[in-house]
Structures are given as C-alpha cells and as structure tokens.
Amino acid sequence: MSLTEMESGAVDAGLEPKQEIAGRSPWLLALRRLRKDKAAMISFAVIIVLVVVALLAPLFAHWTGYAFDYQDRKFGLDRNGLPYGPNSRHLLGTDSLGRDMLVRTLYGARVSLLVGVVATAIATAAGVIIGLFSGYYGGVIDTVLARFVDVVLSFPYLIFAIALVSVVGPSLTVTILVIAFFNWAAMARIVRGQTLSLKEKEYVEAARSLGGSDFRIMFQEILPNVLAPVIVLASLMIPIAIVFEATLSFVGLGIVPPTPSWGNMLSDALRTYQVAWWTLIVPAGFLFVTTLVFNLLGDGIRDALDPRTERIFAMKRKKDRKAAEEQEEATARA
Amino acid sequence: MTDTAMTDAGAARQDDDVLVRLDNVVKHFPIKQGIVFKHEVARVHAVDGVSLEVRRGETLGLVGETGCGKSTLARCITGLHPVTSGRITFDGQDITNLPRARMRPFRRDIQMIFQDPYGSLNPRRRVGSIIGDPFAIHGVADGPERKRKVQELMELVGLKPEHFNRFPAEFSGGQRQRIGVARALALRPKLIVCDEPVSALDVSIQAQIINLLEDLQDELGLTYVFIAHDLSVVRHVSDRVAVMYLGKVAEVAEAPDLYGSPRHPYTNALLSAGSVADPELSERRERIILVGDVPSPIDPPKGCRFHPRCPKAEDRCAVEEPVLEPRLNDPAGHDAACHFPVAAGERLGQKLGAVEPSSGPTS
Numbered sequence: 302m303s304l305t306e307m308e309s310g311a312v313d314a315g316l317e318p319k320q321e322i323a324g325r326s327p328w329l330l331a332l333r334r335l336r337k338d339k340a341a342m343i344s345f346a347v348i349i350v351l352v353v354v355a356l357l358a359p360l361f362a363h364w365t366g367y368a369f370d371y372q373d374r375k376f377g378l379d380r381n382g383l384p385y386g387p388n389s390r391h392l393l394g395t396d397s398l399g400r401d402m403l404v405r406t407l408y409g410a411r412v413s414l415l416v417g418v419v420a421t422a423i424a425t426a427a428g429v430i431i432g433l434f435s436g437y438y439g440g441v442i443d444t445v446l447a448r449f450v451d452v453v454l455s456f457p458y459l460i461f462a463i464a465l466v467s468v469v470g471p472s473l474t475v476t477i478l479v480i481a482f483f484n485w486a487a488m489a490r491i492v493r494g495q496t497l498s499l500k501e502k503e504y505v506e507a508a509r510s511l512g513g514s515d516f517r518i519m520f521q522e523i524l525p526n527v528l529a530p531v532i533v534l535a536s537l538m539i540p541i542a543i544v545f546e547a548t549l550s551f552v553g554l555g556i557v558p559p560t561p562s563w564g565n566m567l568s569d570a571l572r573t574y575q576v577a578w579w580t581l582i583v584p585a586g587f588l589f590v591t592t593l594v595f596n597l598l599g600d601g602i603r604d605a606l607d608p609r610t611e612r613i614f615a616m617k618r619k620k621d622r623k624a625a626e627e628q629e630e631a632t633a634r635a
Numbered sequence: 636m637t638d639t640a641m642t643d644a645g646a647a648r649q650d651d652d653v654l655v656r657l658d659n660v661v662k663h664f665p666i667k668q669g670i671v672f673k674h675e676v677a678r679v680h681a682v683d684g685v686s687l688e689v690r691r692g693e694t695l696g697l698v699g700e701t702g703c704g705k706s707t708l709a710r711c712i713t714g715l716h717p718v719t720s721g722r723i724t725f726d727g728q729d730i731t732n733l734p735r736a737r738m739r740p741f742r743r744d745i746q747m748i749f750q751d752p753y754g755s756l757n758p759r760r761r762v763g764s765i766i767g768d769p770f771a772i773h774g775v776a777d778g779p780e781r782k783r784k785v786q787e788l789m790e791l792v793g794l795k796p797e798h799f800n801r802f803p804a805e806f807s808g809g810q811r812q813r814i815g816v817a818r819a820l821a822l823r824p825k826l827i828v829c830d831e832p833v834s835a836l837d838v839s840i841q842a843q844i845i846n847l848l849e850d851l852q853d854e855l856g857l858t859y860v861f862i863a864h865d866l867s868v869v870r871h872v873s874d875r876v877a878v879m880y881l882g883k884v885a886e887v888a889e890a891p892d893l894y895g896s897p898r899h900p901y902t903n904a905l906l907s908a909g910s911v912a913d914p915e916l917s918e919r920r921e922r923i924i925l926v927g928d929v930p931s932p933i934d935p936p937k938g939c940r941f942h943p944r945c946p947k948a949e950d951r952c953a954v955e956e957p958v959l960e961p962r963l964n965d966p967a968g969h970d971a972a973c974h975f976p977v978a979a980g981e982r983l984g985q986k987l988g989a990v991e992p993s994s995g996p997t998s
Contacts, residue, residue, distance in 0.1 A: 326802055327759060503755040507818070510713050512735075512742035513772050525759035 331529075334605040341601025344594035351591060355410035362408075367391075367401035369408045370559040374399065384577045394579040397572055402583050405561040409584060412550075412562040413591060416477055417543040423481035424542075425535045428488025429527070433519045435489065436496025447493065453486040459548065466554040476555045480542045488534055495527040529606040536599035540592035547588055563588045654826055654858050655689040655712060660721035662707050666933070680932045681707040683882035684721070686959070689826070694852065694859040696873030696890065698866060698905065700929060704882040705862045706750075709828045712860065713747045714738050726825070743773060746819035750831040752811035756803040762789075762814055763799035769821035788817040792847060809840035816847065820855070828860045833868060845872055866905060870894055875968070878902050881932055881940040884959055888969035896979050898962050898971035901941050939974070947975045 335341055354361070362368050376390050378399040386394045393402035435446035462479045469475055499505065500523060508518050549555030550564025558565055566584040574581035662682040667673040682704040689695045697705045710716040712723060717732045724730065730741050746769075749755035756765055766785045770776045776784050786796035792813040803811055812832060819827050829848065833841040849872065851857060863869045869876055870890060877887040878901065886899040897903045904923040925944045930936050936943050942952035951974055961969055962976035 325805065326761075327804070502757075503749045503751055504757040506710075506715060507747070507749060507755050507815075508768065508772075510715055510742065510745075510747045511769050511772050511818075512739045513768070517772065521760075522757055525757070528759075 331605040335601055338601040338604065340597050341605075344597040344601070347590065347594040348598065351410055351594075352414060354407055355414050358404065358407035358411055362404045365392075365401060365404060367404050369405050369561050370400065372399045373401065384573060384580065386577065386579055393583050394577065396566070396569055396580050397577070402579060405566060406563070406583055406587055409561045409563040409566055410587065410591070412473070412556050412560070413543045413546060413588070416473070416480065416546040417539040417595075420477045420480035420484065420542040420546075421535055421538045423477070424484035424538060425488055425531060427481070428485040429492050429524070429531060431485070432489040432492025433496055433523065433527075436493040437500055437515065437519050437523065443493075446489070450486045450489050450493075453483070454490070456483070458483040462549060463552070463554055466549070471549075471554050471557055473556060476546055476549055479549070480545050483545075484538050484542065488531065488538075491530055491534060492527050495530060496523055499523045499526050533599060533603040533606060536602050537596065540595040540599075543588070543595070544592055652690050653688045654691045654726060655860075656722075656724045657685055657687045657708075657712070658722040658724070660685045660708070660711055660723060661719045662704070662711055662716055663719045677933050680882050680935050682711060682718075683935065685879075685882070685884055687877055687884065687887065689858060689860055690875075692852075692856055692858055693874040694861050694872050696869035696876040697860060697862045697879060698864060698869050698876060699879035701864065702929060702932065703879045704932070705879050706830055708879070709747070709830045709860065709862055712826075713745050713828050714741070739773075743769075743822040744825045746822070746824040746827050748812075748815050748819050748827060748829045748832045751835050752808050752815060753803075753835075755815050756811055758803055760802070761799070762801050762803060762806070765803070766814060766817045766821060769818060773822060775822065784821070788821055791820065791851075792817045808836050809843055812836060812840075812844050813847065816844070816851070820851065823855065824857070826858045826860065828862070830862050831864070832861075834863060834865065841868065848872070878905065881929065881935050883940055884972065885941065886971040886973075887959070888965070888971075892966065892969045896965075898965065898969070898976035899941075899973045900945050900947050900977055902971075903977050939972070947977070949975065
C-alpha cells in the first residue's frame with residue numbers, strides 16, 4: 302500500500318473489521334506458570350483466608366462478645382488465677398489476664414499483615430526509585446547512593462532499632478518505618494545492578510535517540526524489566542518484615558499493649574507457657590504459618606518469573622503426555 | 636575564524652543538495668582510572684577527524700571492519716554521543732552537541748534503525764506501544780489517533796496491524812526489524828541512520844528488509860546512512876560508499892567507482908575478501924590477505940593509519956598523513972586518502988607475496 306493511500310484514509314475501512322490479536326505478555330505467561338504451582342496456590346489461598354479473618358477481626362469480637370482488651374473475670378481465669386485452655390466459651394483459651402486468645406490472635410494478624418505489607422511497600426518504592434536513579438545516572442549520584450546503601454546494610458539493625466525506638470518511643474508507625482528503613486537497601490542494590498546492565502540495551506538507546514526524557518527511560522523502558530526481581534524480593538520481604546515486627550514487639554519496642562500483636566503475645570506467653578501451652582502455641586503457630594505461606598508464594602513467584610523454569614514445565618508436560626499415551630495404549634491392548 | 640567562514644560559505648552554496656555535513660568530526664572515549672579521583676590514562680580514538688557529506692535522497696554506505704568507528708560515527712550523527720570536536724550540520728543548521736531541549740526538533744528528522752532486532756525492542760512492552768513511542772514522546776498523536784497511526788505504520792512495513800497488542804517475543808527476527816523500521820519512520824524523518832540493520836538476520840530475510848528499506852526510500856524520499864560490513868549488501872543499496880579504517884575515512888566514492896576502481900589498498904583488500912557467487916571467478920581472483928591485526932585505536936599509528944599493514948607502504952606513509960582527495964585523475968567525488976593509490980590492473984598481493992589463491996586465510 303502506498304503512502305498517499307494511507308494518508309487519504311482509504312485503508313481505514315479495511316482496518317476496522319479485522320480482529321485484534323491479544324498479545325501474551327510475559328506477566329501473563331508467568332501467571333499461568335504460577336497457577337500450575339500447587340504449593341504456591343495453596344499458600345495463596347491461606348494468605349487470602351488470613352487476610353479475610355484479619356479484616357473481620359472486629360466481627361469475631363462482636364460474635365464472641367470479647368473485645369481484644371476485655372478481661373473476662375467470670376470465665377477468663379480459674380480460681381487459682383490461671384488461664385483456661387480452649388473451651389466452648391473461649392475457642393482458643395484465654396491468656397494470663399483472662400483475655401480471649403482467638404480475638405487477640407486475629408487482631409494480631411491485622412498488625413502483622415499491615416506492618417508486613419506497608420513496610421514492604423515503602424521499602425520497595427524507596428529501593429526501586431533510589432536504585433533506578435543510582436544505576437541510571439551513575440557518577441557522583443551513584444557513588445553517594447551506593448555508599449549509603451552499604452552503610453545501611455552494614456548496620457546491626459536490631460540494636461539500631463532498639464536504640465531508635467527507645468528515643469522516639471514505640472508505636473505502629475515507628476515500627477513500620479524502622480522495618481522499611483532496613484529493607485529498602487537490599488532492594489535498591491538489586492535494582493541498581495539491573496539498571497546498570499539494562500541502560501546499555503539498544504532499546505534504551507532507541508528511546509534516547511527519539512528524544513525520550515530520563516524519567517521516561519527510567520520508568521518506561523528500564524522499570525518494567527527490573528520488575529520481576531523486584532516482585533520476587535518484595536514477596537520474600539513480607540515474611541521478613543512480619544518476623545521483624547514480632548521481634549520488636551517481643552522485646553517491647555514494637556506494638557504497644559494492650560493492642561495485640563503476635564510478638565507481644567509471645568512475650569506475654571513467656572510467663573504462662575508452662576501451665577498454658579496454648580498461649581505460646583497459638584501466636585507462634587500463626588506466625589509460623591504466615592511466614593511459611595508467604596515464603597512459599599515468593600518461591601513460586603520466583604520460579605514462575607524465571608523463564609528457565611518454562612523448560613522444566615515443558616519437559617514435565619511432555620512426560621505427562623507420554624505417560625498418558627502409554628496408559629491409553631495399555632488399556633487399548635487390554 | 637577564516638576556516639569556519641569558508642565552510643559556512645561552502646555549506647550555503649550546496650545547501651539544497653547536502654542534508655548532513657560532517658566537518659572533521661572527532662570522538663574520543665577517555666579511559667579513566669582511579670577509585671575516587673578518576674584521571675584519564677588514555678583515550679580510544681574511535682572517530683578521528685571524519686569529514687563527509689550526505690546528500691538529500693541518497694544512500695551513503697559506510698563500511699569497515701569491526702571497531703573502525705562506523706557505529707560511533709552513526710551515534711554522533713544521531714546525537715547519542717556528544718562529539719569531542721568537529722561540526723555536524725543538518726539541513727544547514729549546526730547540531731553539534733546541542734543541549735537536549737534544542738536537539739529535540741532534530742530528533743524528529745533524524746532516526747535510527749539498530750543492528751540487533753532483539754535488543755532494540757523492549758521485551759516487556761507491547762509492539763503497538765513501542766511503535767507509538769515517537770508519537771508519545773513528541774506529543775504528536777494521542778489515544779485512538781495514535782493507535783490508528785501505529786497500525787498504518789505496521790501495514791506500511793508489512794506487519795499485520797492486528798498484532799498491535801503483541802509482544803516482541805512473539806515475532807521473528809525479520810518481523811522485529813520491521814517493527815524497528817516502523818518506529819524509525821513514525822515521525823516522517825528526513826534521515827535514517829541504519830546501523831547494520833541486516834547483519835543479525837538470515838540471508839533470505841536480509842533481502843526482504845533491504846527491499847523494504849529501498850521501497851520506503853522511493854516512497855518517502857528518505858536519506859539513508861547505511862552501515863554494514865557486508866560489502867555486497869552495501870553495493871546493492873548505496874549510491875555512494877565511504878570506507879572507514881581506524882576512525883578515518885580511507886576512501887569515498889560513488890558506488891560504481893569505488894567497486895570498479897578502488898584506489899586505497901585497504902579498499903582493495905576489503906573487496907578481495909568478499910565472496911563471489913561464481914566458483915570459477917572465485918578461483919581465479921586474487922585474494923589479498925592483510926598481515927597483522929588492526930592496531931589499537933588507543934594508540935593509532937602515525938602517518939597513514941593503514942601503513943603497518945599496507946602492501947604498498949613506503950617510508951613516507953609512516954610520517955605524512957595522506958589527505959582525502961581525488962587521486963589518479965579520478966572524478967571529483969572519488970576521494971582516497973593514500974599517497975600511492977592503486978591503479979587499475981595492479982596486483983597488490985604479489986608485492987608482499989601475501990596473495991593467497993582463494994583457499995581462505997591461513998594464519
């Protein structure tokens with residue numbers, strides 16, 4: 302077709318009826334691989350359940366009639382002042398102050414998930430932006446930022462967190478910021494490394510020769526290509542943040558009682574676990590399961606985003622098909 | 636400066652004819668050492684004083700071995716590399732090292748097609764969005780209009796417009812190069828610099844892309860700077876050819892002149908290295924095997940850059956650098972930078988006993 306034809310718009314009519322073909326994006330392919338990963342999908346289901354019950358925690362408090370800080374004087378503690386184990390009134394028993402373990406654990410899930418997700422989100426955003434600038438601009442900016450990352454990574458962070466919190470006082474916001482502050486550096490380092498290699502790609506040069514701004518090149522050309530490792534790292538950062546929050550709360554520098562968090566519940570349990578195992582097992586079990594499922598999902602995402610795993614899947618499919626064919630043959634012969 | 640004034644006058648005189656003029660363009664890359672305070676220890680003389688003209692509507696072929704500076708020169712023309720010294724004029728206007736904002740309008744007129752059809756397209760972006768980039772960056776068209784224009788471009792370069800939403804990975808090498816061509820065409824540029832646009836492709840696909848480029852040139856009146864190391868490809872597409880060696884132009888001429896009567900010994904050697912489809916002719920042909928490797932561009936040879944490997948080199952070549960000018964009664968457009976140009980019928984190989992009867996390199 303000629304240009305004049307094109308400009309007169311004669312081809313428009315011919316263009317319209319043709320159906321559009323949807324492209325299979327790398328993300329879509331990764332998602333398909335992820336959906337085949339049983340461990341990751343089960344983990345994902347567990348996470349959904351956790352999120353739902355955490356969101357519905359006030360509803361549980363309403364149903365049972367026990368607020369998270371309500372000390373049940375009648376049925377919370379026995380005559381000797383010891384907590385009750387799981388029973389029909391308190392499904393997961395009570396703690397040393399006669400508070401309902403179930404409601405407190407679910408409220409604890411709210412804290413854990415909130416801290417885990419928000420701290421990771423802040424750390425990821427900061428790490429990505431700093432990593433991109435550092436890697437893309439290079440030179441003095443890179444030297445300063447990269448050294449700063451090294452400094453942050455070399456901090457003994459628990460000690461630093463303890464020192465910081467003892468100065469500004471513990472709170473949910475401080476907990477989130479402290480965790481974010483110690484996690485962004487690893488993200489920044491990964492993004493910087495990727496950016497360094499990606500900015501030499503010809504498509505970056507092409508964008509530059511078109512007159513694209515630095516901002517556009519960083520966020521449209523480079524960012525989509527570093528997103529895979531970023532997502533993997535972020536998904537593995539969430540359980541780290543959750544454990545970190547529990548640690549801070551455990552030593553009394555995270556979530557302030559009476560607001561329950563798994564960390565301060567575990568800390569409370571230290572006084573009672575010899576007579577009341579459930580005070581220890583329940584929050585510890587939730588913490589364990591939560592970090593486990595996040596890690597499993599993170600692993601699954603990493604496998605799904607790694608193009609090399611496609612070959613493994615393909616081999617597996619081929620093997621499955623072959624086995625099915627053989628079975629068919631066997632049944633046919635019989 | 637009188638020198639500049641003279642070139643200005645020259646530029647004004649031929650303004651209609653010349654689209655791009657390179658005046659003694661130099662590009663050195665510094666090699667730096669040191670951990671905190673970096674100091675320059677050496678420089679790579681990638682492009683070392685190139686003066687060329689690209690005429691409106693022509694295809695200028697640029698050939699030379701890997702590392703001779705042809706890609707660097709291309710990137711200087713498109714403004715991707717700032718030049719160390721020299722002047723680049725486009726359409727009569729000086730575009731040498733313009734700041735980004737003032738370079739922007741010229742970016743529309745000068746586009747580039749890249750060598751690697753896999754590396755030049757962002758694997759995470761849809762093809763429609765990649766081709767639409769020029770419109771987005773220059774704010775030309777938006778929304779449905781941009782989509783329509785992109786689909787027109789796809790059709791123009793022989794792609795199916797329905798594949799708008801596909802990703803680069805879903806195309807073959809040749810199709811990907813078509814995407815690159817479409818992107819370069821989007822803003823209706825005057826000049827397209829093709830940096831080895833076919834060397835990463837299959838031979839059969841090469842022909843398709845070259846034909847596409849030629850058709851587009853006829854249709855849109857484009858000017859090409861066509862870089863390649865395959866001489867037969869360059870011969871096919873080019874109106875004029877410039878041969879580069881170690882950052883300098885060794886010879887430049889109309890394509891038939893250059894292939895018919897190459898003056899520079901390096902041009903002769905390059906031409907003799909090309910393969911010929913006729914086995915008998917190939918058997919009879921002499922093949923000039925150059926001795927040694929290309930010298931390092933960090934410390935290029937004095938005098939004529941080619942003299943350490945030249946079969947015709949004499950003492951004068953090591954001292955005096957030859958100027959690029961017509962030799963041996965050549966027509967005005969045929970310039971060679973050689974003190975002892977090769978005459979027709981001269982057999983170069985015999986001089987050094989470096990002739991290898993067609994069986995390929997031995998060393």
